[in-house]
Amino acid sequence: MNNFIVGYGETLTTKVDIGGGGGDKKHPYSISEAMKRIGSQLEEIISKIENKPDTECAGGKVVIKFIQHPSYLAKSYYPRKLFSAYGMEDIGSRAVTVKPEQWGVKKHPEAGLASCVFVSGEKSQYRKLLTDLTSNSLTRASEDVLRTLERIEYFDAAEKIKSIDTSGDSLNLEVVIHASADDEYVVRAFDDYASLNGGAVRREKAKVVGGLTFLPVSIPHGKEQILAKFAQLRVLRSIPKLRMNKPETLRSPVSNPVTLPNWNPDILNRDFKVCIFDGGLGDGNHIFNWVTEIVPAGMEGSHPEYLAHGSEVCSAYLFGPALGSDCTLGSPYTTVDIVRVISQGDDDPDLFDVLTRIEDTLKLKTYKYVNLSLGPNIAIDDDEVHVWTSVIDALLQDGDCLAVVAVGNDGDLPGDYGRVQPPSDMVNSLSVGASDGELQGWARAPYSCVGPGRSPGVVKPDGVMFGGAPHNLFRVYSPRIHSFVDTMGTSYAAPYALRVAAGIDAITDFNLSTNTVKALMVHSAKPDEHDLKNVGWGRFPTSPESVITCLDDEATIVFQGELENSKHLRIPVPLPASTDSTWVHLSATFCISAIVDPEHPLRYTRSGLEISFRANEDRFTLDGANADTKPFFSLGKLYPSEYELREDAHKWETTLSRHQRFKRSTLQSPVFDVKYHAREQGGTISEDLPAIRYTLILTIRAEGDNSIYNKILQENQTLQAINVRTRIEIKP
Incomplete structure (x- = not known):
């Protein structure tokens, strides 16, 4: 008999009040030092902008850069008070690496990550700031901001x-x-x-x-x-071309006879809708029972390569890869729509029209799951967020739709050229790379783009799925020629992953949020000792059935709920007191959707989680602090040397996952204390953002204790095993 994952974990949670504190800040510069340093820099900038032509300055305003010292990354030090005092406006920010003249502490790195704030103001406002600075007429609040600055610079055209x-x-x-x-x-x-x-x-x-x-x-x-x-121009770059698969990707026909699954509309889930954005389907295909094509106005013409790609992506979603010598196809879990977003007459070199078609569909809020196996053929930029990422991420931030996105096929290029491509760097999506197989010994397919992503969003790809490799091609059913084709690409890995994700939703009789489905995929991913930048959280499971079942000595519990701004939520780890095991394994995956700010890449997400793990809920020191409080998640352990991260970077990630092992004797009423932090654009603290939806997937494994699953259900009557639709056969 199968043990299914357990729902309603949120019924065990409680709201708690937890105090905080901290010591006095050690400032690198005194106020007098700061005024002298910044004054000379501002004087030099004013000399540069005095004669800047009006045609280059919208509304007579000039943009300059205020670069803070690395010690002041916390949101409480965001320098907005200074700008508002002089009528200036902070219009964006980015991360920069700075070698300060001084540090406020003895132990420090040579350089550190800092915030570069773009400020728009009139020339007279900058002159007023300089006058007040040199005459010692600044307010105390403005002086406090000035001492956080490492330097200010002119925003030069070349950069x-x-x-x-x-x-x-x-x-x-x-x-x-x-x-x-x-x-x-x-x-x-x-x-x-x-x-x-x-x-x-x-x-x-x-x-x-x-x-x-x-x-x-x-x-x-x-x-x-x-x-x-x-003045107000932030960045310019050449418009990249559209990516689907590399032109040289092998597509070899296979002579095996085709047997499609029986068409049985009664077994297909209709509780939610799925959409694929691609090159279309066209007439004469053999999957019309399962697929509905939507052709926007003006998109009636198409190219055979676009139609082949679109129909094969649909096939990968419906059936997965053909398996074995007899090329067995899996049965679909849902029907699917395909929206034709590229066509034969599409001479749109900037991809803005393609993006508009995707945007128009997402705005309808019709689909719970979508697939993107196309996008701009360009590696992500740490400094700037691409238009595709910006537009689509904002449409997904309410958490009502999960986009599964292929990361691109340039992973064999050197250095940063091989990094993941937009919009797979979205924080509100599931980005999928390709593995070269599904059996033991698998690895990243050599073409699959690599991480890291931008921070926040540093773990990209989120994971990998079989997408084929030169020595082990992806055999896909091609509906247009009613035959099998051997090929490879992240274009096929992404819909294959979506097949599993939507399948989880389809076979369970439970209201799963998109955050929960994403979290279940990440939670079930197996890294198998591979480098995080190559495979993300790991290789995704190949079937939804494997995700929703538990091993004999474990229980997986789903927590779905809301977090209120600046409030603590205590989430218990329901480990039975009678657990008979020397070692206990805890695996936890948190997932949220976040409001995004593309003008602030360093602070791209406005929602974050501060998560503390307490091995003993009731153990306190003499000063009232919990003695067993430990960090459970740490991005430093993920990217310890090759990627510079801000100290609190993990707080602003939308997805966190980790496994830890504990001695049973050290765990006495363990809990997670979770606080939702919200920040305004740029990073200042906000008390106004609404509550957000969260998901925690928690697996408790007690080595050798095969009774733990039943004990947890018996001791926590509000928990229930998730029901599985009877039309699906669960194999032992």
């Missing part, structure tokens, strides 16, 4: 220019402007400035996310340096 394709006479650029939906004057001013320099701005294609506006621009080669002088 705004990223990768540029100079092969043609005209450049097709993606330009990012510091302009929210209320800053139309900035976009108009940029349009006028670009026109003065021979450029053309496609304003009708603009994408606005938070405080950023993304625009496609064409301009003569050689004019990019001039364009970058526009």
Whole structure:
């Protein structure tokens, strides 16, 4: 008999009040030192901007950079009070590595991660700040902010220019402007400035996310340096091409006869809907019973390669890879829609039209699960968030839809060129790389893009799924030719992973949130000693049935609930007192959806969790602190040397997972204390953000005690094993 995972863990939780504290801050600079240093830097900047032409400054405003000392990354030190005191506006930030002149402590690294804040202000406002600074007329609040600064700098045009394709006479650029939906004057001013320099701005294609506006621009080669002088321009780069699979990817027909699963609409789940964004399906396919194609206006024409890719991605979702010598296909768990987002007549080099079709569909809130096996063919940038990531991540932040995204097929390129590609760096998605097999000895497929992702979102890919490799190809049923094809790519790994994720939802008679399904996938992933940057949390399971069952000596409990802003929630680990085991293994996976701020990559998520593990709920020291409080999660253990992370980076990740082993004698009423932190744009603390939904998947394994599952259910009457729909056969 199978033991199924247990639901309603949230009924065991309680709200608690936990005090906090900290010592006095040791400042690197005195106030007098700070005023002298920053004063000379500000004077130099003012001399640079005094003669900056009005055409380069929307609304007469100039953008400069305020770079804080690495000691002041905490949200309480965000320098907004200084800017508001002088009528300036902080419009974004990014992470930079800084070698300070001084540190406030004896033990310190040579360099540290710091926050670079972009500030927009009029020239007169900067002059006023300098006057007050040199005449000692600053308020105490402004002085306190100044001492947190390492330096201020002019935002030079050259550093705004990223990768540029100079092969043609005209450049097709993606330009990012510091302009929210209320800053139309900035976009108009940029349009006028670009026109003065021979450029053309496609304003009708603009994408606005938070405080950023993304625009496609064409301009003569050689004019990019001039364009970058526009004060509110943050970054410009060449528009990448669309990625699906590499052009040289092998696609070899296979002569085996095809036997499709029986069409039985009664066994297909209709409680939720699934969508694939791709090249379409076309007429003459053999999977019309399971797939509905949606063709937006103007997309009637298509290319055979696009249709082949779209139909095979659908096939990978419905049936998985063909297995064995007889090419057995799995049975679908759900039907699926495919939205045609690329077509034969699609000459959209900037991919803005493709993104718009995806965006328009997601806004309808029709689908609980979607798949993206396409995107911009460019590696992610730590400094800036791509328009695809920004737009789609914002649409997913309510947690109502889970997007499964292929990470790209350039993992065999050197260095950062092989990193994951947008929008697989989204924090509110499940990004999928490819493994070269499903049996023992598997590894990352050599083409599969690698991590790390951006922090927050540092663990990317989230995991890997079989996607084929030169020595072990992915055999997919191709509906357009009614035959099997041997191929490979993350394009097939992603829908295969989605098949399992949606299958978990389909076969369980339980209200699973998308966060919970994502958390279950991560929780079940097996790293098998592989490097995190290659496989993320590990190789995902190949069947939903394996996810929802427990081993004989373990119990997996699902906690789904809400966390209130700045409140503590105590989540007990329901380890029975009678557990008969020397060693107890705890595996925990937390998952939330987060509001995102693309203009602040360093503080990209506005929702975070502070998680403390207490091995003994009731054990306290003389000063009232819990003596058994330990960190359970630490990103430093994940990326200890190759990736620089802020000290509290783990608090702002949307997904955390870890396994630890404990001696049974050390665990007495163990608990997790969880606090939801919310921050405004840029990092200042917020008390106004609403409660968020969270998921914790907790597995308690007691080595050798095969009664633990029943003991947990008997001692906690509100817990219930999740029901499984009877149409699915669970194999022992």
